[in-house]
Amino acid sequence: MKDKLLALRDEALSRLEHSDLEAWRVEYLGKKGELATVLRGMATLSAEERPVVGQYANQVRAVLEEAFAARKAELDSHQATLREQAETIDVTLAGRISYLGAEHPLRKVIRRIEDIFVGFGFTVEDGPEVELDRYNFEALNLPKDHPARDMQDTFYLTDEILLRTHTSPVQARTLERRCPETPIRIVVPGRVYRRDDDDATHSHAFMQIEALVVDHGIRMSDLKGILVQFARELFGADQEIRLRPSFFPFTEPSAEMDIRCIYCHGDGCSTCKQTGWIEILGCGMVHPHVLEAGGYDAGSLTGFAIGMGVERIAMLSYQVEDIRQFYLNDVRLLEQFATLTR
Amino acid sequence: MKITWNWLSQYVDLQGLTPKQVAEDLTNAGIPVEYLAPVATGIENVVVGHVKSADQHPNADRLRVCTVAVGAAADLTIVCGAANVAAGQRVPVALVGARLPQGPIGKSTLRGVASEGMICSASELGLDVRLLPRDQTTGIFVLPADAPVGESIVEYLELSDMVMELELTPNRSDCLSLRGVAYEVAALYSRKVSMQAPELRTPPQEKLPLTVEVATDRCMAYSAQVVSGLSLRPSPLWMQTRLLAVGVRPINNIVDITNYVMFEWGQPLHAFDYDAIAGGRIIVRDAQREEALMTLDGQARALEPAMTVIADPEKALGLAGVMGGESSEVTANTRAVVIESALFDPLQTRRTGKRLQLRSEAGTRFEKGIDPAATLPALARAVELLCAYGGGAIASGPRLAGAALADVEPGQDAVRQVGVRAARAAAVLGFAVDAGQILSVCERLQFAAREENGTVLVDVPSRRPDIRIEEDLIEEIARLVGYDHIPATMIVGPLTGGELSRAQYLTRLATDHLIALGMQQVVTYSFVSPTVAERMRLQPDDELLRMIPLLHPLSEERSVLRTTMLPSLLEVAEYNVNRRRVDLRLFEIGTVYLPESLPLQKQPTERRVIAGLLIGQVQAPSPHGESRTIDFFDVKGMVESLLLRMGLEDKAQYTRSQAPFLHGGQAADIETAGSAIGLIGKIHRDVCANFGMDLTDAFYFELSLEALLPLVRDRLRVEDLPRYPGVSRDLALVVSRTLPVAELLSSVRSAAGLFLEDVRVFDVYTGEHVGDAEKSVALRLSFRSRERTLADDDLQEPMAAILRAAKSAYGAVLRE
Structure with missing residues (x-):
């Protein structure tokens, strides 16, 4: 009986690889299979032999089941491989990419500065x-016929209504609206208009950003402090600045801020006209007349x-040579900004 | 404003300073020097020569062989081709080995005669020939007879003098004169200005009588004097070269002297032909209605009462401060001139100049205001120079009129007292300032000042009209101490949270969402052409026609303010389509300008509009199958997605739009609760064609940001997740093909009862299985109770109710 089981085991194992797996399972492990047949013969054995042979038989079943499982796994894996081979694609082909949108460079700059x-x-x-x-000029210390109005040729719609020539009227409006509240700390982006013929450096419409602080005890050194930090955030941690006296009707003292040339770092190049500095913005201490026009006491507030x-x-930031590029909206230029992370 | 170094050095001590240093320091003090360069460069070994003889060249008709003395032992033989060379002239001679701007000069042989150098023309010396009189630019440059033979031409013509161009801010009109710049430089280096004001002189005998009368309040002061016996000739060469260097054309001694003195003192002067003035009487008055004047430029000008004229008892002689008249112009026959030095109302001068479109150096100075203290010295200086260089003699006493001269002490500046407190200066500037420092700054500026109870009282001279209030003086302190001295500090005060307004935040949200949907942001001009109305097929009563016109547009093309974003985006599309970029998804969050009425009475409403324009393929070309052209529902999907993002998709309704610029069958107005928030649709074929795009299926949408603003959701309380499973049922209803599905859905929703959670259309079928005028709409209905699991029985009544409602309202039939 024991020999019979061993012979059965060896035969089954030797045939496993060449048989149909399911047929093999039915033949050897099925309810009517070889092993079952052998076990049915156990009834003829003596009571002493029966447990010994039973144990043997279970061992053989375990061996065969294990062999079956291993073979099944092997075949499944082979099947999977074949299936994958059939489904193989060229992974180097481009994906279905949707169009990449982009923010307009001017809006990008505004967002950055606002932030x-x-x-x-x-x-x-x-x-x-x-x-x-009234808001564009008069409240900003630019009475009618002030020669400084010539600095800004204006598009008029009527005698009194015009397209703003700067974002500064928002200063006047904010002061008037919020008076006597303090502190005032605002930043104002927006579109402005000047009656200039368009060329590489002029545009009849362009954008400005304006900032205004009004409070007790505001000093010109605070202005410088904000500017130093602003320049560092916008152009890099080691950005140097300098202030030069200038003139704006709505500030006194007034200043022009230069940054150390971001291309030559001060050695002199064509962008900075060999000076090592690039003029970047105008600023100053709010003129007392502007504070007073807004209802604030210029004696106690600055x-x-x-x-x-x-x-x-x-x-400057993107090395664009012609201001008109921003308003042509050639998508070949605009698309380049899709890849800029900030 | 241009000046030269040598000219400036006449009025202020520049010892030990270099032009480069001064230019840099002026720039840092708020007088930016835009340009700094020598009058001419690259000239060496060119000297003044004396032409002793000029003989015909033996072998050439057009050449002369000259013997030229150059101050060396031996005279030179020079062959010259200029027609104007003649014996006795003083001329610039480039010696052998000389350098000129266009190259070196060597020994040469011309038609068999050896030439030992070259006699030079003005252009060969690098002078600006456009400004020189014609007779000095044809042929060689003939120098005055007293030019010292042998002297370097660079020295003689001051060609190494440095020209500085100042870019003045409007407040610093004082620096429109060498006098003003001299004071500025003096202040920078604590030096003294040495500028003598000559005194007005009265002749022993009044040869040519003159009276002056001011009959308008638009002339604050008028001074004049007659100089006779003049001979009209070129001014001295040094004066010509200086005027040339600062960009003024030399004309003759009289004109040059008035210009020279204007640069020196900042006071414009005018010379009238004395004989043209009837009765020797000058009257300054307002122009009369219908009065006419022929101005110096040969133009007949119609005058208006708002203009001021210089007149005699019979006629107008000139426009005050703007331009002289032809009848009193100084000519070769002039035997005496009246020199005028006056103060005219800046506004009057400015308006008249603008009205007649006449801009001049003099006009600019009058407009910005002139120092009354310079009026009389300038007159005296001009008279002095006319006597010295015009052969003239004083023929009348000085005549003065007008209130402004009354307060002026001869030789003394008028003053305005302005106080500045050291504590205030320190508080504004952010660094320590004491009275001593302020006094020292005043000393540098040559302002008299004294301290009184903590306030420094400053006598600001009239040459600095920009200094009127304490802050102006604080700027002077900061300027002269140096802006570099200002420390960088932090604002002291309460913390404030920076933030965006709701509208700004929503703008960013929409921008980011549309970009994520693959759209390209553009920025376009607000001005459009009035022809867009017709190109957009707007009807005469369309309110979009109310475009506000500019009073003075730069071009017809940009002459009105837009009322819709569509033409702006179409122009961008046209530009790109013309460059073969035919797949476009453009958007702009821009402003449109909607007036209440025209002509404009008040500020228009400015509405922010989210607008998009899409053309071309749904996706970029890929190897994974055919793409397709974008259609209405692609665009609507984007709009829905954006509205969903803002939390108001459920609230939007789409109804067929009548917009004339959109396709009659593929356009919708978007509304919420009955108020319009935007529109969407295919752009009308003709409109595309009118914007230069024939082929294209183009789609447009716009949403009003203001209309969305009150509707957006910026708070959320999450709903509890359901505890019981939902049940869904599909239903296909056959209805009329023209029935808008939205109507069917709304009747389904209202009939379905409490358990309906969601209803979606998943198919719309037309074809052989339904009638020609019918369509089958397949709905998926989801039901759920929050209390229990729904059983089949629970759905029987709702489903039946839906069918009943759809049937009674729209004749809907269940499709089996």
């Missing part, structure tokens, strides 16, 4: 582009204002 000032605790304000002479051209910063 810097929001980080300083400034609120973003805006105001109308079609403005009253403030500073900063104004810059968005296109100029975009031109």
